[in-house]
Amino acid sequence: MNFSPLDIILFGIAGLLGVGFYGLLITRNLIKTVMMLQILIKAVVLALVFAGKVSGNLGLGQSTAATVIVADTIVAVVGLALAVQVRRRFGTLDVPKISTLKG
Template structure:
């Protein structure tokens, strides 16, 4: 705890943990497909913050920013696919609640 960056790490670290909690809770509890995607977005934000924070404390900001930018691009691609799937599901079943699409059982 002697590292001068400790207070910064502590406060932003706490923020990361809480945001991760919010995201996980949302993904686990929601029945609405779009809200599940929003939960995933919140989780991604938390991880981006964690990445930048670790880079700050380690003194590797250029690398941390590169990784964060790559992460954002990956996230966009995944979200585009997710929304495409969502639109496909909606058009075929007319519902956006996961309880109405439980065709897979066993």
């Protein structure tokens, strides 16, 4: 049973999506949530490059992936900065506890 490189990439995309969604479902920590979102974005970047390769327009897939990486970095920095501020203000990063607090 031989797998082509494209099959391996598809398995990688599916694996990253599975790990990311599972992590989002089970985690309660705000920083871990940001990390799981990062894993999901990496799967999307891989899928964009894969779609570009399959369609024969690899340059478009790579440039779109680079744009997503830049936007993802900005979102991650803002999310982690918000997590730091939530920790300073409320003393916890547990999402259910934060959602019940008022202030």
